[in-house]
Amino acid sequence: MSEVTTAREGVPKKKPVRRRPRKIASTDLADAIIAGDAPLYDPFTGTELSTGETPHYSPSMRAGLEAPRFCQLCGRRMVVQVRPDGWTAVCSRHGELDSVLLDPHR
Numbered sequence: 254m255s256e257v258t259t260a261r262e263g264v265p266k267k268k269p270v271r272r273r274p275r276k277i278a279s280t281d282l283a284d285a286i287i288a289g290d291a292p293l294y295d296p297f298t299g300t301e302l303s304t305g306e307t308p309h310y311s312p313s314m315r316a317g318l319e320a321p322r323f324c325q326l327c328g329r330r331m332v333v334q335v336r337p338d339g340w341t342a343v344c345s346r347h348g349e350l351d352s353v354l355l356d357p358h359r
């Protein structure tokens with residue numbers, strides 16, 4: 254018996270359950286960026302902008318080369334993934350933001 258590893262027929266297959274994808278359904282954050290809404294929270298420092306505080310940006314932040322660390326809608330810390338060609342930042346509430354959205358040259 255050498256086909257043990259492939260003999261899987263005996264195992265009752267579970268019906269494919271509609272699993273919620275890991276992606277967050279909300280596109281609020283991306284929508285706000287595309288619409289050019291003024292951020293409520295600073296995307297790099299998490300400062301609540303209504304307090305009148307002016308966050309200090311590094312040149313790379315200003316150039317959009319750095320991924321935002323905070324959701325500009327709620328100030329939550331986002332999960333940031335940096336890729337060779339950009340980054341993805343995800344707010345657990347407001348969805349995903351991709352650097353592609355911020356780069357008009359693409």
Ligand SMILES: [Zn+2]
Pocket residue numbers: 282324325326327328329344345346347348
């Ligand atoms: Zn958010």
